[in-house]
Amino acid sequence: MLIHPWDAPQDDTEWQRWLATHDFGQLAVNGPPGEPPFVQPLHFAYDADRSEAVTHLARPNPLWTALETNPEVLLSVVDDYVYVPGPWQADPAARPDHGVPTSFYAAVQLRCTAHVVDDPQEKAELLNRQTGHFQPEGGSAPAAVGEAPYGRLLSGIRGLRLEVTGVRAKFKYAGKRSAEVQDRIAGALAGRGGPRDTAAREHLLRRRGG
Secondary structure, three states: OOOOHHHOOOOHHHHHHHHHOOOEEEEEEOOOOOOOOEEEEEEOEEEOOOOEEEEEEEOOOOHHHHHHHOOEEEEEEEEEEEEEOHHHHOOOOOOHHHOOOEEEEEEEEEEEEEEEEOOHHHHHHHHHHHHHHHOOOOOOOOOOOOOOOOHHHHHHEEEEEEEEEEEEEEEEOOOOOOHHHHHHHHHHHHHHOOOOHHHHHHHHHHHHOO
């Protein structure tokens, strides 16, 4: 992922706060020789204090063999993306139809070392961490080895701890454009009111400081 200086996070807090509210991504795992990478969409729970993400997958998933061969993986999360028409980006001195269209988006890529969790007790603890993240209000029985309702299901899954070893983050929201063009884009996003336009506009305004 190319990250220009004007698209880089202003500090670690920026991407950490964003990631705290985005917990669905794609896990990219190196495929066998001669094969493309495996890409698995999944929910995960990111723990900033432990610098890891936890998740689980069904035991028959083909990712496991690839993970055991090479545990270095990438967890990619992308959201708040919109299409920006060319006229919105045109320089004030140029013709509107000469503006260059682009995409706005926020992205965080976590480079991780994957640790497979097969111990039943550890799997139950991992599941409870995930449930606690997604259902902080409760409502579900805890997972416990040998106990209903989830104890008998533990053998059908494998847990996964993703130890974060590197982070690349990007917030592509007209950072290199003039204030005049940024104002035009912000107004156009507000007027269009499409999916994710509000979130994209908030990023643009926040990153320019107003």
